[in-house]
Amino acid sequence: MQAIVDQEGVRRYLVSLTINGDPQTAMVKANTVLVNLLREEYDLTGTKKGCELGDCGSCTILLDGRPVNSCLVLALEADGSEIVTVEGLTERGELDRVQQAFLDKAAVQCGYCTPGMILSAKALLDRNPDPTEEEIREAIAGNLCRCTGYVNIVRAIKAAAGQEASTQESTGRETSGRETSGEKGKKEQVAS
């Protein structure tokens, strides 16, 4: 990897990566974390910072298709990788089905966890198009949300998987936060 040393003796490395389909190169320090590169250098502020310790999942991106906390990845380590951020999910203004389902199911409140949550869901559905509720909950267990209790988020991911009609449900009815059974194919709701 090419490197240069600046006036103060700090070494900077040239990394090449693909971000949302575009080839990019950047000079980074050894301690530059990927989330800062994305936010500071490329203004991709849809990738949020919530804890910088890998606890909250707000900075989740897809690194070669896998969901990772971009605060725990050095920019150097991402050299040669393909990165997708939330900004990369929308094509010519057309929302991804996961994004659309989050809107339809009222799965967004403050919105701070939303980009990371959507990318974790996207990665799940890409590798497992028909997940059980338990698998959905496991897939987003690393993404903390303080607003929704995850109820509508789980509904949205089910809807994106084509497991429920993607329409709004009204209140006053019983609604389910989780299935009675985690078994696949037995997605019985507690709903009335």
Place this chain on the structure above:
Amino acid sequence: MSAERPAKGQNDYAVIGKPVAKIDGRDKVTGTAKYTGDLKIPNMLHGKILTSPHAHARILSIDTSEAEKIPGVKAVITHKDAPSKKYGLSPARWDENIFCYDTVRFVGDKVAAVACTDEETCYKALAAIKVEYEVLPAVLDPLKAMDDGQPQVHEEYERNINTEIHQDFGNVDGAFERAAYVRTDTFVGNRTYQSPIEPHSAISMWDKDKLTVYSSTQSPHYFQYYIAREFDLPMGNVRVLKTYVGGGFGGKLEPTGLEFAGAVLARITGRPVRMFYDRAEMFAHNRGRHRQYMTITTGVDKQGKILGVHADFIMDGGAYTSLGIATAYYAGAMLTLPYEFDNYRFDMFRVYTNLPACGAQRGHGAPQPRYAFESHLDNIAKELGIDPMDIRLTNARQADTVTPNEFAVNSCEMTACLEQAREMSGWNAKKGKLPAGRGIGVSTGSFVSGAGYPIYRTDLPHASATIKVNEDGTSATLYTGATDIGQGSDTVLCQMAAEAMGFQYDNMRIVAGDTETAPHDFGAYASRQTLMSGAAVKQAGEEVKEQMLRKAAEMLDFPSEDLEIEGARIFSPGNSRVELSFSEVARRFFVEDGPLLGKGSYTPPKLGGKFKGAPVGTSPAYSFAAQVSEVQIDEETGEIDVQDVWDVHDCGMVINPALLEAQVHGALFMGMGESIWEEVRFDEEGRIQNANLAEYRIPTALDMPRIHSGLVDSYEPAGPWGVKEVGEGATLPTMGCFNNAIFDAMGVRVNSLPLSYEKVWRALREKEQEEAS
């Protein structure tokens, strides 16, 4: 009050009562929504605050010279550089300085700040500031803080008493004498933290003597007021703009120090400065839930009717007042709401300790006392052999009643909530009939729909709004100081504006939380915006509607009283040939009369009694809720697996059912975290042991139970279209509900929060030993 109820019901409106998609939803799912920490202002510097490593210490010297030499460091400031006025949220006890002068009072107290060209340099600069401390003995135990000889947190507050309350209504002692059964129980709460996922940040910049601050805040108005006061500026020279806010829950209600320190740094450097807290600093700044020590005595008759209650509490306030005076009053005031009784005494000491300050967290002072009272009430029911559901129905508050502390309650469907929760949960089939290790519990709650009085004394209206119909009439913009922090007020208020104007939600735009363009509103706290901001928006919309109808009447040469407007269409119910579109009328109005504007404002009526502290807890309307939960306890490990929760709410007319349900989910989730896992823990030096989101355990998607939410039919005469609150009320019942379910499952009572697996396990072992001996 049912006589005042309009003919239109929940489903009879054109725009309100519908689960429309959030107005900001698309921005949030695409990542285009900008939060304060996402903004970059050209030439902007980065700033950070240096905090105290000691719980209590005297500052002997601060040497900033080494820090100033570091390349990229543009300013280093201490108390010498900042305004000296003390601030806080409760004006009765302004006790905080921007930076400490000679004493630090908790680990995290603010000492100095830096502004640098980048974040990394900030951390280097902070490390290079040399502060010499003389460590002082600290007081960390609130139960000892009032003892003689304890260290004083603030010299002017003897025995560390920050707030002392003694309220007495009716004749409590007489009630206890008459009672068939009098019982006393003691419970202890936990210090929890709001933990919004978005960290606090602020960007400050000056243009001559005008200060502009972008902030992650729940109340641009209070920030504007406190910043102006601190810097001796007229309010008109301070502009506060809210960006998108990544959750608040009470933690972003008051100044954080970031906006003050940032304003000083921006003035000195002449450049915009963005300040932020990292996760550990958020925990240190705190302002989370007070830990309360709660002794409750209640006297009941043979049927379980409550005759009198005495609540005797102590709360740990931490090192500063924050909003804690109100918290202390709320803790006792809200206990009188769900159940009717005439005799009530409330004693409270809020004490200072050398720990981070506590403030207002979702439900304010009320959730822990509610947990205590609901657990206590179940103990009474058990002793008298009464079903927990029945003792609540016996005592449930009714509509058009007044509490002993003089809160007037209009609409109240407490009984209906309990009955529906009993029905939905299958209570009768389950209570006493569940297998070993499984239990069912019930609890209630009630909360204000906005505070009856503002935080500082002012005669400003509580809410105001303007609506501008845009020139060609195809869209309209609502301007409001109401603050959407995720709960969805922007959406709900636009629905209300469209309904009042006879317009369409899809064509509404909103500018909210910018003190320069939007009119004043107190912001997002005390569950106030749907009722209070909504009332102002309704009035503004109706003013637009009236002008539209007048203009349409002119255009049609038709009497305006025979015209109606709905769905952006003006028509006459009796004459199908009379019709105009909203846009053609609005455009004509603009051409002939200039801008088409509507304005509204809201001030609550005078509420409450005349005794000391009477304003706290007053509200135009109160929500009511009942919750039932079913838990499974692992006898070997004490693990609590919450299976199902049924929540039934009386929140008046519902403007957006989808957002309302989402509020219930979130409040219940938060209550669940506080019930079982969440607790900010300190070591013996007053340092937080778990200032991160791995060890401060908020629930994940794997922890949540099945949630079933229900609503009862309700109409509140004091609210626009009959609305009441929901955002905070749903947090109240949860902790007591789980505790009662554990009690039902295992026959053990956990008297302190959180109801951790370990505590349940220990209670089970104690019970075993008692039974063996």
